Amino acid sequence: xxxxxxxxxxxxxxxxxxxxxxxxxxxxxxxxxxxxxxxxxxxxxxxxxxxxxxxxxxxxxxxxxxxxxxxxxxxxxxxxxxxxxxxxxxxxxxxxxxxxxxxxxxxxxxxxxxxxxxxxxxxxxxxxxxxxxxxxxxxxxxxxxxxxxxxxxxxxxxxxxxxxxxxxxxxxxxxxxxxxxxxxxxxxxxxxxxxxxxxxxxxxxxxxxxxxxxxxxxxxxxxxxxxxxxxxxxxxxxxxxxxxxxxxxxxxxxxxxxxxxxxxxxxxxxxxxxxxxxxxxxxxxxxxxxxxxxxxxxxxxxxxxxxxxxxxxxxxxxxxxxxxxxxxxxxxxxxxxxxxxxxxxxxxxxxxxxxxxxxxxxxxxxxxxxxxxxxxxxxxxxxxxxxxxxxxxxxxxxxxxxxxxxxxxxxxxxxxxxxxxxxxxxxxxxxxxxxxxxxxxxxxxxxxxxxxxxxxxxxxxxxxxxxxxxxxxxxxxxxxxxxxxxxxxxxxxxxxxxxxxxxxxxxxxxxxxxxxxxxxxxxxxxxxxxxxxxx
Ligand SMILES: Cc1cc2nc3c(=O)[nH]c(=O)nc-3n(C[C@H](O)[C@H](O)[C@H](O)COP(=O)(O)OP(=O)(O)OC[C@H]3O[C@@H](n4cnc5c(N)ncnc54)[C@H](O)[C@@H]3O)c2cc1C
Numbered sequence: 001x002x003x004x005x006x007x008x009x010x011x012x013x014x015x016x017x018x019x020x021x022x023x024x025x026x027x028x029x030x031x032x033x034x035x036x037x038x039x040x041x042x043x044x045x046x047x048x049x050x051x052x053x054x055x056x057x058x059x060x061x062x063x064x065x066x067x068x069x070x071x072x073x074x075x076x077x078x079x080x081x082x083x084x085x086x087x088x089x090x091x092x093x094x095x096x097x098x099x100x101x102x103x104x105x106x107x108x109x110x111x112x113x114x115x116x117x118x119x120x121x122x123x124x125x126x127x128x129x130x131x132x133x134x135x136x137x138x139x140x141x142x143x144x145x146x147x148x149x150x151x152x153x154x155x156x157x158x159x160x161x162x163x164x165x166x167x168x169x170x171x172x173x174x175x176x177x178x179x180x181x182x183x184x185x186x187x188x189x190x191x192x193x194x195x196x197x198x199x200x201x202x203x204x205x206x207x208x209x210x211x212x213x214x215x216x217x218x219x220x221x222x223x224x225x226x227x228x229x230x231x232x233x234x235x236x237x238x239x240x241x242x243x244x245x246x247x248x249x250x251x252x253x254x255x256x257x258x259x260x261x262x263x264x265x266x267x268x269x270x271x272x273x274x275x276x277x278x279x280x281x282x283x284x285x286x287x288x289x290x291x292x293x294x295x296x297x298x299x300x301x302x303x304x305x306x307x308x309x310x311x312x313x314x315x316x317x318x319x320x321x322x323x324x325x326x327x328x329x330x331x332x333x334x335x336x337x338x339x340x341x342x343x344x345x346x347x348x349x350x351x352x353x354x355x356x357x358x359x360x361x362x363x364x365x366x367x368x369x370x371x372x373x374x375x376x377x378x379x380x381x382x383x384x385x386x387x388x389x390x391x392x393x394x395x396x397x398x399x400x401x402x403x404x405x406x407x408x409x410x411x412x413x414x415x416x417x418x419x420x421x422x423x424x425x426x427x428x429x430x431x432x433x434x435x436x437x438x439x440x441x442x443x444x445x446x447x448x449x450x451x452x453x454x455x456x457x458x459x460x461x462x463x464x465x466x467x468x469x470x471x472x473x474x475x476x477x478x479x480x481x482x483x484x485x486x487x488x489x490x491x492x493x494x495x496x497x498x499x500x501x502x503x504x505x506x507x508x509x510x511x512x513x514x515x516x517x518x519x520x521x522x523x524x525x526x527x528x529x530x531x532x533x534x535x
Pocket of ligand 1: 010011014037041043046048049154155194195205213214247381383
């Protein structure tokens, strides 16, 4: 079976939907999303979107804050472009019907977050992402040029070169999760908007969809992938067997929270003069260090010295959620662990979202645009998805690529049979996420990276063998993808023999500007490269 459309969009988060709405002005858009339309990191975003909207603020200051956080390898021209486009993109969201929180004077309420010198974070209470996604989805459903299919997962990209033509991505093979059928989509342009890859680590704040599918598909197709060593870890995710992925906001530490070891000792004073108010990365590293040193499964965030009424009033969601799990944060400390939160690297793109492969575009967290460099400034990621989703659609309209007249071969399942040992898949998922956490997590060392690269080689071989022998399922496809992403993270981390931003290696604890003020670029079958950052 073959479906033909103008634009194929993979992903229904902020980046994919923004692209779809703009592109639908000029052509038919097919949006595929592998679970429900709301299953996206976008819907989980709490804080907000950064934009200069206060007369006392300036583009220069937002740019400066982004560059400082980026550790010297953000691309200046991209940062300027994103920062300057931000107010227009916020206005466009409001025109679509997004309700942002307002201050008493009727203007948008602007919050301040870590790393920002000014109040510039537009938000909808503490459910910003859900509100933005609601508005985008409503607009998408009202647009007759857009078809959105839930439960359809892209497996691999289709390269015209494999069909005897020039190198060009002309669509993708897709698994319909309900019928279990695989079909091909052919399009003028294929847009990856598949989000991040937090699931590559044992602990993550990300939803289950975050398995790095876009990066893995692009990598297998031969696209350039950049800066995968820079993975942001959030210091405090709830540690509880029944609560996966629940973020405990940094605002708790802002309101006096104290991090303690299992024996009750407060430990942050050993790690930073600001103690529990230390920056996010320092806090995540300190918790990781103490957990590894003591062998503890988690540390404890203690709020019990604060008045109970204040805590219930200030943190109603966190209070209710933890109470439902039997933890009363007004009377007992909260068990927390750091968790993988945001992928700064991704498919390398230019200022409009073009990848290194003709026909393939990437927008949102899946892309590496040069904005974040070695570390992401809070609330700049929803913004990046908005700006690049819009710009890619505008740039595509100008290019107006032809519709490929091809008939891709039907998906060949080979001799694949139903699996009778799903335990292999479950085991590999667990093993991979655990060694990535232990060896390639917040603190790395040369020896641990060597160990990790040996382990991933064995696991990839096992997964490859399983993939070719068994009928594909979403679980197996995701496992194959996180294995590719894990390999990319390990290789990129091993290649950067310094510490910068989110990448910390105890054997090379200092930055080395002479060699490493550059992007790390990987390509299937090629050697890693250092590319100087564009000023
Ligand atoms: C808990 C949490 C809080 C956050 N808070 C903030 C914040 O306050 N401010 C901020 O700026 N950022 C925040 N972030 C980060 C931000 O939410 C994400 O970076 C952003 O939403 C990514 O948007 P996206 O459109 O690129 O991807 P997503 O919103 O993750 O969407 C990805 C989409 O791709 C689909 N998909 C994936 N693979 C496939 C496939 N193979 N086939 C078909 N579909 C596929 C998924 O189903 C999903 O629809 C937060 C993230 C988390 C997890």
